[in-house]
Amino acid sequence: MNRPLVSIGMPVYNGEKYLREAIDSLFAQTYQNFEIIVSDDGSTDSTLDIFRSYHDDRIKILENSKRFGMVKNYEHLTKNISGEFFFYADQDDVWLPTFIEDCLREFEGNDQLSSVCVKTESISEDFKEVYFIDPGMKAISNSPVERFIGYRKKLDAGLDIGALCCGIYKTELMRQLPPYDEIIGFDHILIAKAMLLGKFSVVDKVLLKKRSGGASVNKESLQKAHGTEEITHPLRIYSPREKSMQKMIWSSNHLSFFEKMKLSLWSYFDYFRKYEFQLLKQKIKGGA
Numbered sequence: 001m002n003r004p005l006v007s008i009g010m011p012v013y014n015g016e017k018y019l020r021e022a023i024d025s026l027f028a029q030t031y032q033n034f035e036i037i038v039s040d041d042g043s044t045d046s047t048l049d050i051f052r053s054y055h056d057d058r059i060k061i062l063e064n065s066k067r068f069g070m071v072k073n074y075e076h077l078t079k080n081i082s083g084e085f086f087f088y089a090d091q092d093d094v095w096l097p098t099f100i101e102d103c104l105r106e107f108e109g110n111d112q113l114s115s116v117c118v119k120t121e122s123i124s125e126d127f128k129e130v131y132f133i134d135p136g137m138k139a140i141s142n143s144p145v146e147r148f149i150g151y152r153k154k155l156d157a158g159l160d161i162g163a164l165c166c167g168i169y170k171t172e173l174m175r176q177l178p179p180y181d182e183i184i185g186f187d188h189i190l191i192a193k194a195m196l197l198g199k200f201s202v203v204d205k206v207l208l209k210k211r212s213g214g215a216s217v218n219k220e221s222l223q224k225a226h227g228t229e230e231i232t233h234p235l236r237i238y239s240p241r242e243k244s245m246q247k248m249i250w251s252s253n254h255l256s257f258f259e260k261m262k263l264s265l266w267s268y269f270d271y272f273r274k275y276e277f278q279l280l281k282q283k284i285k286g287g288a
Helices: 016-027 047-052 070-077 099-106 146-157 162-166 186-197 219-226 234-250 258-286
Strands: 006-012 032-039 061-063 085-088 113-123 130-134 166-168 198-213
Touching: 006 016, 006 070, 006 198, 016 047, 016 219, 032 047, 032 070, 047 061, 070 234, 085 099, 085 162, 099 113, 099 166, 099 198, 113 186, 146 166, 146 258, 162 186, 162 198, 186 234, 234 258
Parallel strands: 006 032, 006 085, 032 061, 113 198
Antiparallel strands: 085 166, 113 130, 113 166
16 A cells, blocks of 8 residues: 555644543554644633644644634635545544554545545443444445435434544545535535545444534534524524535536536425425424
């Protein structure tokens, strides 16, 4: 296997509690040709001191001159990628030692792959309880439309496939993703776009441990992390997501007009059936 440079992007904000454990798991990787790009969004704890204590020139720190917020802090990282491949790493994740090596091996002899993820354990904060194992998603269909629809069906069925966002991406794909919309579920848009651009594979091993909680633990935490206005009903978070989906579909210059029309109509009616229709039923049932 050749040894391409891998860029690991870590967006951080006041992450001192589990940060050293997360960083140590990166430096314990069997594959060592990587850089860690840190985008700090104005931490007021010891987050930056922890990074600097490693004295390793593979750590590159970007200190934001003002608070970006969660979404733009993620996007900021993608503008500073040097490597041929790119991972996101959250500030409280733990990577198993062969995470990078096993993901890179999937790309060997398969030029059509754009991304590889791994099976991921969602665990309690103290690491004592495994809540579930996220299997990721294998999407190797020849049709971009089929990959998009397959991803959306799994996503909207309530299946947790967040491992897709924590996989390895070809940097050339990352540069083709749309600007990050400041909405709840911004990563859904990015992965949907990635599904149109290339094929996905999965390493059939648990190689990532993610602490359950954080911004996605409930609607209020999501709103605070994203800085969004108050959302009166949980289903309403999907309205701005659908608008972004539609914008992404129609701006995709690698789809034919027929493919855009098909995906646009499918996406809208799927959204309406799952969310607006449910809201309407609740209103009728409640006499509102």
